[in-house]
Amino acid sequence: MKRYSSFAIVREAFRNHSGWKKAWESPIPKKKYDVVIVGAGGHGLATAYYLGKNHGITNVAVLEKGWLGGGNTGRNTTIIRSNYLQDPSAAIYEKSRSLYENLSQDLNYNLMFSPRGVMMLAQTEHEVRGYKRTAMANALQGVPTEYISPEKVKELCPIINISGPRYPVLGALWQARGGTARHDAVAWGYARKCSDMGMHILQQKEVTSIISKNGRIGGVATTGGDILCDKLCIVVAGHSGALAEMGGFRLPLESVALQALVSEPIKPVMDVVVMANTVHGYMSQSDKGEMVIGGGADGYNNYTQRGSFHHIEETVRSLVETFPMISRLKMLRQWGGIVDMTGDRSPIISKTPLENCFINCGWGTGGFKAIPGSGWATAEMVASGEAGPLASPFSLNRFKEGRFIDESVAAGVAH
Amino acid sequence: MLLLNCPYCNLSCEETEFQAGGQAHLKRQSVGSSDQEFESYLFARKNPKGVHFERWQHVNGCGKWFHIARSTVTLEIFGSYSAQTLSPPKQIRVNINKKLPEWRWESSK
Numbered sequence: 001m002k003r004y005s006s007f008a009i010v011r012e013a014f015r016n017h018s019g020w021k022k023a024w025e026s027p028i029p030k031k032k033y034d035v036v037i038v039g040a041g042g043h044g045l046a047t048a049y050y051l052g053k054n055h056g057i058t059n060v061a062v063l064e065k066g067w068l069g070g071g072n073t074g075r076n077t078t079i080i081r082s083n084y085l086q087d088p089s090a091a092i093y094e095k096s097r098s099l100y101e102n103l104s105q106d107l108n109y110n111l112m113f114s115p116r117g118v119m120m121l122a123q124t125e126h127e128v129r130g131y132k133r134t135a136m137a138n139a140l141q142g143v144p145t146e147y148i149s150p151e152k153v154k155e156l157c158p159i160i161n162i163s164g165p166r167y168p169v170l171g172a173l174w175q176a177r178g179g180t181a182r183h184d185a186v187a188w189g190y191a192r193k194c195s196d197m198g199m200h201i202l203q204q205k206e207v208t209s210i211i212s213k214n215g216r217i218g219g220v221a222t223t224g225g226d227i228l229c230d231k232l233c234i235v236v237a238g239h240s241g242a243l244a245e246m247g248g249f250r251l252p253l254e255s256v257a258l259q260a261l262v263s264e265p266i267k268p269v270m271d272v273v274v275m276a277n278t279v280h281g282y283m284s285q286s287d288k289g290e291m292v293i294g295g296g297a298d299g300y301n302n303y304t305q306r307g308s309f310h311h312i313e314e315t316v317r318s319l320v321e322t323f324p325m326i327s328r329l330k331m332l333r334q335w336g337g338i339v340d341m342t343g344d345r346s347p348i349i350s351k352t353p354l355e356n357c358f359i360n361c362g363w364g365t366g367g368f369k370a371i372p373g374s375g376w377a378t379a380e381m382v383a384s385g386e387a388g389p390l391a392s393p394f395s396l397n398r399f400k401e402g403r404f405i406d407e408s409v410a411a412g413v414a415h
Numbered sequence: 416m417l418l419l420n421c422p423y424c425n426l427s428c429e430e431t432e433f434q435a436g437g438q439a440h441l442k443r444q445s446v447g448s449s450d451q452e453f454e455s456y457l458f459a460r461k462n463p464k465g466v467h468f469e470r471w472q473h474v475n476g477c478g479k480w481f482h483i484a485r486s487t488v489t490l491e492i493f494g495s496y497s498a499q500t501l502s503p504p505k506q507i508r509v510n511i512n513k514k515l516p517e518w519r520w521e522s523s524k
Contacts, residue, residue, distance in 0.1 A: 241462035252458030254437070255487075300435035301487045303464050309416055310431050343458045400454040 001196040004108055023188060024068075024195035029202055029227055033061045035382060036220060036229035038207050038243060040064035042073040042183075043360055043367065044235035045190035045201075046375020047382065049107075052197040054376070055383035060199040061229075063222060065206035069187025072237050075305075075337035076368040077260050077282065077294040079273050081118040081178035083145045085134050086405050088393035089346060090141040095390060096373025100181060103372060109189030111181045112287065116271055118178030119153060121160075121322070123167035123278040131173035145175045157272050164321050167278055180273060180284055186371055210246040216355040233358045233382050238303065238338025240361035249353045251361065252399050253340045258297040258365050259307030261315075261334040265289030269325070279318030283326075291326060293319060297339065297365060307336035339364050344398075346405035349378055349391040358382050359396075420495045421473045422481050428473075436470035439482045440502065440522065464488055466511055466518055468503060471495075484511060 002008065002021055012019050035051060037044045040062045051057045064070075080100055082093035104111045122128045131147055138145040150162045150169045162169040191201055202224070211218040211226065219228035234243045238255045265288050275282035280296040295315030298308050312334060320327045342348060342362040347370070349360050360378045363370060377390035387395060393405060417430040437460070444456040461467070467487045472480050482500070484493040484507050493510040496503065502522060511518050 239464070241460075242464050250455075250459045251462070252454075252460065254460050254462050255464075300469060300485075301438075301462060301467050302490070303487045304490060308430065399458045400450055 001192070004110075023192040024201055026203065027200045029061065029200060029205070029224060032219070032228040033200070034059040034229065035231045035233065036060070036227060037062045037233045037235055038220065039071075039235040039237070040068045040187070040191065040201055040203065041071045041235065041237065042069065042186050042190070042371035043237075043363070043374050043378070044233075045069075045187055045194060046371050047233060047235060047360065047378040048194045048199055048375075049190045049197075050376045050379035051383060052194065052199060054379060057383055058197045058199055060194070061227060062194065062199065062201045063205045063207060063220070063227070064201070064203045065223075067203055068191055068201060069184055072337040072339065072367060073187045073371075074184055075260065075335055076183055077284070077292050078180045078183045078368060079118060079178070079275070079282065079284065079294075080113075080115075080181060080369040081175050081273075082143050082369070083118070083120070083134060083138055083173055083175045083178070084407060085137050086346075086407060087137075087141060088405050089407055090138065090143050092373045092377060092390050092394075093370055094141070094143050094373075095376060096370045097177065099372035099376065101177075103186075103189070107189035107193050109185060109192060111185045111189055113179065113181040114287075115177045115179040116273065116284075117156065117174065117176045118273040118275065119148070119156065119172040119174045120275045120277060121153070121169050122171045122173070123164075123169060123276060125170070127278060128170050131171065134173055143175075144177065145173055148172050148174045157270050157274055159269050159323050159325050160274065161322060161324050166321060167276075167318075169322070178273065180286075183368060186368075190375075207243065207246070210243070210354075210357070212247070212354055212357075215353075217357040231356045231358070231382055233360065233378065234352075235360045235378070237361060237363065237367065238340050240340050240359065244352075244359070247352065247354050247357060251348070251359075251396075252343055253348075253362055254301055255303060255338050255340050256297045256300065257302040257304055257307040257336040258294075258339045259311060259334060259336040260292065260294045261312060261331050262286070262293065263291040263326070263329040264332050266291070266329070274322075276318065276322055279322065281315045281319040281322070283319060283323065290332065291329060297341070303338055305336045305338055307334075339367075341365075344404035344406045345408040347374070347394055348396055349374065349381060349387065349394040350396040351381070351387070352396065356385075417485075417490060417492065419471060419483060419492065421476060421479070422495050422497055423477050423479045424473065426476070428476065432473060432475040434472045434474040436472055436480065439468040439470045439498070466493070466515065470498065
């Protein structure tokens with residue numbers, strides 16, 4: 001693999017950019033791998049990367065039914081933060097956020113990580129109390145956040161109308177080292193490094209069934225033939241239920257469509273990420289100048305990757321109240337992704353009833369920010385066979401034991 | 416936007432009049448049930464990519480709960496029926512089989 005550098009850009013400029021190599025290979029599948037990962041999204045590729053980097057396991061295949069990073073990795077609103085209430089969540093999200101800080105250097109791929117700061121507006125008394133509590137919890141967890149006044153909100157983001165008629169801004173939870181990153185680049189950067197370590201990324205290979213013998217994993221049947229493995233890791237977000245059914249177990253998940261939209265590009269107007277959970281809307285401005293807007297999830301099970309029109313209407317309506325200057329903006333694109341929601345709105349990183357079959361799912365509406373940390377923790381579990389300190393609270397057993405990691409109140413809909 | 420038919424009002428209304436209430440035909444667990452049964456009742460869901468039976472409430476209308484059969488892939492609705500039943504009525508199954516001949520009803524475990 002040729003390193004990307006400013007020197008390489010200058011060198012290629014002198015030879016008509018003829019020296020750039022493919023970022024990753026499309027190899028012919030082997031019969032058998034040590035580890036097969038289903039799903040080449042951010043979480044799957046990060047798992048593969050940390051298996052190689054931290055645990056020296058490189059005989060790995062990552063299967064993908066569509067194209068690399070074409071699911072929720074390429075559909076989210078790219079927000080990175082770690083201001084969660086519960087200790088296990090804060091631990092894994094903060095691990096993830098701190099990995100993002102140096103990930104561009106680590107992967108030799110520009111992820112455009114931009115720690116511009118994330119503010120979560122408190123627009124009801126309930127939220128004021130909730131966020132003050134979260135700020136205290138974060139202080140104990142070692143996650144730097146603070147509760148800020150409406151005046152400070154106005155100073156950080158002048159386009160916010162803090163005296164809105166229905167939902168005035170009463171304060172905000174501010175994480176200065178939160179921000180955004182280029183979502184596609186995260187998948188591409190991991191894929192390039194995985195390919196460089198000799199791992200196989202096999203696109204357009206859909207898993208059609210799981211091969212097991214005496215309760216032990218044997219491999220998977222795919223649209224490109226059978227692939228055997230010692231260990232299988234399922235990282236397929238919205239389609240986890242379908243894969244679990246092939247493996248003969250059920251998951252506490254429901255898949256719903258979550259949608260987002262972007263406006264036409266405009267000159268820079270806001271340099272922070274703003275989330276307004278009461279009114280279900282969040283917004284940031286991309287480097288191209290588009291306002292990136294995320295909205296609410298549909299209330300019913302759904303695999304359509306579209307989302308209901310009335311949710312856009314609600315999101316935009318409430319955002320116009322908070323940001324009056326966007327009322328004349330035209331919206332360019334709208335899309336949806338299938339997110340897998342658990343009962344307590346926390347993810348699952350766990351062993352399954354099938355021996356040597358592992359699962360990473362349930363990230364719901366907040367998976368992008370967790371990609372490096374989730375990959376790190378999942379790789380640790382796959383390599384050793386047991387969940388490590390980051391992953392163990394997120395086991396499947398917590399639903400049976402009533403040991404929930406309840407983020408549904410703390411984080412609401414918007415992650 | 417889904418168009419749902421409320422079997423009590425006998426009206427076709429837009430989705431915004433209703434509120435979804437999750438998977439239908441769950442067997443309620445109570446005193447004497449095992450941990451496994453409670454886990455299954457409270458959390459395990461079929462989450463099918465295909466025909467889904469679900470509860471809806473006509474929240475901005477008559478306020479009553481009812482069931483519908485809907486495809487989670489095409490969003491097509493195969494019909495709505497009373498919630499006072501343990502399995503979907505014959506007419507609903509016939510409607511589904513017209514579109515999906517392979518489909519068979521399996522009760523929730």
